[in-house]
Amino acid sequence: MTEIFHITLGITGGIAACKSAELCSMLVKNGFSVQVVMTENAARFVTPLTFQTLSRNPVITSLWDAADWKPEHVALAEKTQLFAVAPCTANFLGKFANGIADDALSTFAVTMRCPVLLAPAMNPAMWANPAVQDNVRKLRARDIHFTGPESGHVACGADGIGRMSEPERIYEAVLQLAGR
Numbered sequence: 001m002t003e004i005f006h007i008t009l010g011i012t013g014g015i016a017a018c019k020s021a022e023l024c025s026m027l028v029k030n031g032f033s034v035q036v037v038m039t040e041n042a043a044r045f046v047t048p049l050t051f052q053t054l055s056r057n058p059v060i061t062s063l064w065d066a067a068d069w070k071p072e073h074v075a076l077a078e079k080t081q082l083f084a085v086a087p088c089t090a091n092f093l094g095k096f097a098n099g100i101a102d103d104a105l106s107t108f109a110v111t112m113r114c115p116v117l118l119a120p121a122m123n124p125a126m127w128a129n130p131a132v133q134d135n136v137r138k139l140r141a142r143d144i145h146f147t148g149p150e151s152g153h154v155a156c157g158a159d160g161i162g163r164m165s166e167p168e169r170i171y172e173a174v175l176q177l178a179g180r
């Protein structure tokens, strides 16, 4: 029997959060253990209940309601084997690139030691912004993995590079990083 592989799936505040429900479901159906961590803004797009049901695990949205003595971000970082953030906002990219830890997801991000996969999703003007591109370069230089963003039509009506990769594509990148 193959050992259970622990993935922490971060969800940030973009319209593509609804596509991550499919990704979460795909991971669970294929035997991964999935712990979802959502930003407060992500919860404006999809409810934690959706991800709780699909992941079969309570969703973490805050650092402050842990039941255990060990801070949740520390306990989670110890067991996570792959950290994936999909969708990944411009805001999260900026925080992660600069070591900012001001909510559950960004605090977790600076605590973990496993491989990281980011699936950015944003308006093409945001993706092209030099500050965002600087952050992407910084993260790539630290061996952070990316899938997408893809070129096409984004939800806000614009065309260009910014669409989140499809869940199947992110899933394939996860498999590769997980060595499955």
Ligand SMILES: Cc1cc2nc3c(=O)[nH]c(=O)nc-3n(C[C@H](O)[C@H](O)[C@H](O)COP(=O)(O)O)c2cc1C
Binding pocket: 011, 012, 013, 014, 015, 016, 039, 040, 041, 042, 088, 089, 090, 091, 092, 121, 122, 123, 126
């Ligand atoms: C309708 C709507 C859609 C949004 N979509 C995105 C998006 O796709 N990508 C992005 O980077 N920001 C998007 N934003 C802006 C983010 O939600 C905002 O920057 C927020 O601070 C991100 O917080 P978080 O990274 O903590 O989730 C959107 C905002 C709104 C109101």
